[in-house]
Amino acid sequence: xxxxxxxxxxxxxxxxxxxxxxVVLFAAVFTVExxxxxHKLVYLALYLLPYFTAGYDVLWKSVRNxxxxxxxxxxxxxxxxxxxxxxxxxxxxxxxxxxxxxxxxLFQNLAxxxxxxxxxxxxxxxxxxxxxxxxxxxxxxSPEEVCVGDILLVRPGEKIPxxxxxxxxxxxxxxxxxxGESAPVDVSAGSKAVSGxxxxxxxxxxxxxxxxxxSAVARVLELxxxxxxxxxxxxxxxxxxxxxxxxxxxxxxxxxxLIPSLITKDPATWVYRALIFLVVSCPCAVVISxxxxxxxxxxxxxxxxxxxxxxxxxxTIAGAKVAVFDKTGTLTSGRFTVTELCPAGGLTxxxxxxxxxxxxxxxxxxxxxxxxxxxxxxxxAKPVGVTELAGRGVKADFGGGNIVWAGNAALLRDVGVxxxxxxxxxxxxxxxxxxxxxxxxxxxxxxxxxxxxxLAALKKIGVSKTVLLTGxxxxxxxKIGDAVGIDEVYCSLLPQEKVQKLESLLNKKAPLFxxxxxxxxxxxxxxxxVGVAMGALGSDAxxxxxxxxxxxxxxxxxxELLGIARATRRIVLxxxxxxxxxxxxxxxxxxxxxxxxxxxxxxxVGVAILCILNSMRMLKK
Amino acid sequence: MKKSFMLEELDCANxxxxxxxxxxxxPDVTRVTVSFMAQKxxxxxxxxxxxxxxxxxxxxxxxxxxxxxxxxx
Numbered sequence: 001x002x003x004x005x006x007x008x009x010x011x012x013x014x015x016x017x018x019x020x021x022x023v024v025l026f027a028a029v030f031t032v033e034x035x036x037x038x039h040k041l042v043y044l045a046l047y048l049l050p051y052f053t054a055g056y057d058v059l060w061k062s063v064r065n066x067x068x069x070x071x072x073x074x075x076x077x078x079x080x081x082x083x084x085x086x087x088x089x090x091x092x093x094x095x096x097x098x099x100x101x102x103x104x105x106l107f108q109n110l111a112x113x114x115x116x117x118x119x120x121x122x123x124x125x126x127x128x129x130x131x132x133x134x135x136x137x138x139x140x141x142s143p144e145e146v147c148v149g150d151i152l153l154v155r156p157g158e159k160i161p162x163x164x165x166x167x168x169x170x171x172x173x174x175x176x177x178x179x180g181e182s183a184p185v186d187v188s189a190g191s192k193a194v195s196g197x198x199x200x201x202x203x204x205x206x207x208x209x210x211x212x213x214x215s216a217v218a219r220v221l222e223l224x225x226x227x228x229x230x231x232x233x234x235x236x237x238x239x240x241x242x243x244x245x246x247x248x249x250x251x252x253x254x255x256x257x258l259i260p261s262l263i264t265k266d267p268a269t270w271v272y273r274a275l276i277f278l279v280v281s282c283p284c285a286v287v288i289s290x291x292x293x294x295x296x297x298x299x300x301x302x303x304x305x306x307x308x309x310x311x312x313x314x315x316t317i318a319g320a321k322v323a324v325f326d327k328t329g330t331l332t333s334g335r336f337t338v339t340e341l342c343p344a345g346g347l348t349x350x351x352x353x354x355x356x357x358x359x360x361x362x363x364x365x366x367x368x369x370x371x372x373x374x375x376x377x378x379x380x381a382k383p384v385g386v387t388e389l390a391g392r393g394v395k396a397d398f399g400g401g402n403i404v405w406a407g408n409a410a411l412l413r414d415v416g417v418x419x420x421x422x423x424x425x426x427x428x429x430x431x432x433x434x435x436x437x438x439x440x441x442x443x444x445x446x447x448x449x450x451x452x453x454x455l456a457a458l459k460k461i462g463v464s465k466t467v468l469l470t471g472x473x474x475x476x477x478x479k480i481g482d483a484v485g486i487d488e489v490y491c492s493l494l495p496q497e498k499v500q501k502l503e504s505l506l507n508k509k510a511p512l513f514x515x516x517x518x519x520x521x522x523x524x525x526x527x528x529x530v531g532v533a534m535g536a537l538g539s540d541a542x543x544x545x546x547x548x549x550x551x552x553x554x555x556x557x558x559x560e561l562l563g564i565a566r567a568t569r570r571i572v573l574x575x576x577x578x579x580x581x582x583x584x585x586x587x588x589x590x591x592x593x594x595x596x597x598x599x600x601x602x603x604x605v606g607v608a609i610l611c612i613l614n615s616m617r618m619l620k621k
Numbered sequence: 622m623k624k625s626f627m628l629e630e631l632d633c634a635n636x637x638x639x640x641x642x643x644x645x646x647x648p649d650v651t652r653v654t655v656s657f658m659a660q661k662x663x664x665x666x667x668x669x670x671x672x673x674x675x676x677x678x679x680x681x682x683x684x685x686x687x688x689x690x691x692x693x694x
Contacts, residue, residue, distance in 0.1 A: 061687065068684040074633060109632070116658065226625060229654045229663045239638040246635075288634035288657065295658040 008110075015106050022054035022099050030092060040089070047091040055082065055098035072246040074282045081278040085597065088271050097279065097597045104605020111612040112288070115296065118619055125177040125196040125217055130161035133205070143195075143212040150208040154199045162215040164193045164206035171202035178220060179552035180305030196220070219543055220551075223307055230310020231291075234572055238290045242283035249587070253277035256591060269593065276590035279600030280583055285608035289575035292611060296618035297568030305551035306561050313547040315572075317530045318565035322505060322512035323455075323463045323558075326524075327470035327477060329517035330534055331451050331484055331555070336370035336427060336443040343439035344419070352439040354380050356431045359396035359406040362386050367429055368394070368406075370443055393429070405432045412437070427476070445476065450556045451484040457559035459485075461566070467505065469498050469524070499523050515558065518542020532558070567618060575611040582607050623652075623665040627692040628682070631660050636686045643681035649674050655682075662691060 005013065029046045052059075055078075062076035070076065078101055085094035127143045131153045138153060143161040146152065151167070154160055160173070172184035175197045184200055187193055193206055196217035212218055257274035261267040294311030301308050308314050325331050343352040357375035360368035361382050372380075383396035383404070392414075393407015405411060409421040412430045419437040422428050427445070431438040455466055468486045470477045470493065477491035490501050502524050505512055514521075514528035517535055522545035525531030533546035535553030543549055550557045586603040589595035631637060637657035644653045644664070652665040662682075666674040675691070682689050 064687050065685075070639075070685060073685075074635065105632075112658070116660070226663060229652075231654065239635075239641075242635055242638060243642070282635075284633050284635045287638055291634070291656070291658050 012106065012109065015102065018053055019099060019102050019106065022050040022095070022102075025050035025053060026092075026095050026099065029095075033092075043091060044086065047086075047095050051082070051086070051095045051098055054095070054102050055079070058098070058101070072250060072281075074284055077246075077250070077278050077281055081275045081597070081600075084271065084275045084278070088268055088275075090272065090597075093597050097601050100598060100601045101605065104601060104609070108284075108288075108605055108608045108612070111609055112292075115292070115612060115616050115619075118299075118616070125159075126221060127159035127161040127195065127217065131155075131158075146208050146212060148208055148210060152206045152208060154193075154204045154206060156199055156201055156203065158199055160193045160195050160197050160199065160206070161208075162195045162212050162217075163209045164195075165209055166191050166193055166204055167207050168205040169202050171204050172200045173197040174200055175552075176305075178216065178305060180303060180557070181552050181554065220307060223309060223543065223549070226309070230312045232294055232311035232315040232572075234315060234576070235290045235294065235311055238576065239287060242287045245286070246281050246283050249277055249281035252587075253281065272597075273590050273593060276595055276597050276600040277587060279597055280586050280590065280603055282604045285604050285611065286576075286579045286583065288608055289579045289611040289615075290572050293568055293571040293575055293615045293618070296571070296615040297564055300568075300618045301561065301564050304557065304560060304564075306557060306564070307543075307549040307551065309547050309549075313530050314565045314568055316511050317513050317532075317548065317562060318569040319511055320463060320513045320530065320562070321510035322465045322467065322507075323458055324467045324469060324502060324505060324512055324514045324528065325486070326514075326516035326521055327468060327472055327480055328445065329553070330515050331447055331468070331480055331486075332445045333448050333553075335373075335445075336367055337446050338371060338374040338441055339444045340442040341439065342442065344437050345433075345439070347438055350378065352431060352441065354378050355404060355433070355438055356406050356429060356441050358383060358398070359386075359394055359404040359431065360429075361396070363388070363394055367427060367443055371429060371441055403434055404438075406430070445472075445480070447480055447483045448553070448555050450554070454555045454558050455485045457556075458562065461559060461562055463562070464510070469493055469501055471495070471498075495520060495523070499527060502527055513548075515555075517553070518545055532561070564618075571615055571618060575614055578614075579607050579611055622668045622671050623663065624671075625661055625663040628655070628660050628662055629690045629692055630686070630688040631655075631657060632686060632689075633657070636689075639685045640682050640689075643685065644678045647674060647677050647681065650678075653678070 005016065008016065029050060032046065033043055058075045059079050062073060062079040065073045065076060082094040082098050085097065130141050130143050130146050132139050132141050133151045133153055146162050152161065152164060166187050166189050168189055170188045172186045173193060174184050175194065176182050178194065178196050193204065195215040253274040256277060257271045261270045294314060297314055298308045341349040341352050343349055353375050357372050357380045360371050363369065381398060384399045385397040387395040389395060389407065389411060392411040393405065396404045398404060405415050406429055409430060412419060412432050415432060416435050417432040417437050419430065422440065427443045429441045431441065466486050467488045468477060468481050469490050472491055474491045477489050481489040493501060498521065502514060511529040513530040513532055514524055515532045515534060516525055518525060518533035518541055522541055525533060525545040530548060531546045532548045532550060533542035534550045548561065582603050586595050586599055590600065634657040637655040641653060641655040644650060649670040650666050654663045664675065664678060679691050682691065
C-alpha cells in the first residue's frame, strides 16, 4: 500500500488523500444521521463537508467550463447530477456518487497511464548516450551531438547511437527492438551497425555514417509517435457518436424529469431517474474504448518489428481480401543461387565454377556476385585485368594470354565461340576460355524460406486471392508463383504497368494490400489500400511510401501482422459493444426505476476500466 | 508544416476529441489530431501562419480543459 502510494504523481496522491478523507467524513456524518433527529438542513450542511472534499475540483472545473460555453462537459454533468440529488434531498447518494466518480477517475487515470507506459517500454529503442573518441580520449555525448565521421566506442550492453560502420572489434548485435528478430546478428570490421541495436558481446569501435536524426532509430521513433495522426474509421465514428450521444441523453433526462412528473405528480421519483441519465451521459468510457485498442494493437505490432503508421491501416488490413506481391526481394530473396553447372570441353563442375568466379572477381552484377558467393570456399585465381562489357558480361585476363569470357550468349557469339545456347537463358552465365567453350552456369532466384508457408497461412485466415506483379519473364515468374502458391501471376510488367494493374485490382468491397520492398515500387505502395514495405530497415523511400513497414525481410511476419490486426479489430468491437451496451442497459433500467445513481457511475468509470484491461490483452500476445 | 507537441494534463478522452474538433475549425489549419493515448497534438498548418495557429490552438485547448498545456520545446 505504502509502495503503491509513493509510485503516484503528486496530483494523484492529493486525490487519494481527498478521497480517503471524504470517505471518513461521509461515514461519520452517516453515523451521526442515524443516531440523531436534527433539522434536515443540518444534515445537508454536514454532508456538504465530504461532498466538497471529494468534488470541489469537479465543481470548480464545471463552473469554469460553463463560462467557456462547454455545456456538455463531463464535470458539469457530474456536478449537475449530484447537486440535483442534494436538492431533492438524496444527500448520502450525492456524496457517494461524487466519491465514487473520483475513485473511478483515479483508477482510469492509473490504468491509462500504466498502459501508456507499457507500450512506451516496448518501443524503448532510443539510445541515451554515445561515447566519442577524440585524440585517444573518451568523451560522453548525447546521440544528437554525433557528427558524421566521428569515431565512437560502444561497449557490450550499450545501444548503437547512430547508424555506423564497424572499424574494429567483433561482436553480435541484438536487433530485436527494431526488427522483432531475436537471433543476434554478428558484426566485424566493415559491417554496418544499425542504430538502436544493442551490442551484446564485444567492444566495438565505430565510424558514424550519419547524424542521429537521419539514423534508423530516429526515423522509426518518429513514425511510431505520429501513428495517432491517422485515425481508424471506427475511432472517427465513436468520437462523432459521442458528440451526439451526450446532448441526446441530457435532453432525454430533461424530458424524463418534466413530462412524467407532470402526469404522475411525483417529481421526486422522475427527477431522480433523470439525474441517473445525467450520470450515464458522460461519454468518456465510450470514447476511450476504441483508440485504446488501436494504441495497444500498434504497440504490440511495434514489438515484433512491424511499424504501423495509423489505426486506419490496421483496420483496413484486418479485412483485406486480396494480397498482391512484388517478386524480387519480397517473395524471393533477390539473391541468385547457382542451381546447375554444365561444364564442357572436359572440365569438371568445380573447375567451371572457379573459372567463372575468377572472371567475375570484380563484378557487381547480381549474377556475378552470386557466382562468387557459390565459389567462396574454393581456391579462385584472380585475373590481372578485367574489362566489363555492359549488358553482356566480362572479359578477364589471367596473364600469359589466358583470356576468360563470362557473360550472355550474345557475348560468346561475338567472340566466335562454338556452343549451343539454352532456350530460356536470362539467368545463365556462359563461360569460354579464349574461343574454347567451357560451359554454362545456371542460376535461379529462389523463393524466400517460409514464403509458401506464409501465403498458405494468409489464405487460412481469410485472404481469398493472392496476386504476383513482376517485371520478370513468364517462365521465371510462373515458377516462383507455383512454388509459393500464388493464384494469379502478371509478368513482364513495366513499373508504369504495375501501377495500372494494381488500379484494376482495387475494389472497395475487397480491400487489398500490396507487399513490396519499396525500392522501385513506391507508386504502387502508395496506391494500394494498404502498402506494406518489407526489409525496410535503412531504406528511407520505403518507410516514406509504405503504410506498414516490416523492418526485417521475414515474410512470415505477414500472417502475424494480419493476426494482430484482426485481434485488434475484435477488441475494438468488444469494447464498443460492451461500453454502449452497458450504457443503454443502465439508461433503460433507470427509466423504469430499477437503477440507482451508483450504478450510473459504475457504468461510466467501471466500463472504461474494463475496456482498458481488455485492450491490454493485446500486449500479452 | 506538420509538427507534434506533447500535451500536459490532458485528462479525458472526450476532451481530446472536443479539442480536436475546435482546432480543426480554426482557419489555416490543414489537419489536426489530438491523441489522448499518446498525449499528443499533431498540427499541420500553413508555414507562415503556424505560430498564430498554435496560439489559437492553445486557446481552444484551454477552453475545453483549463489546465491542459501544449509543451513547446
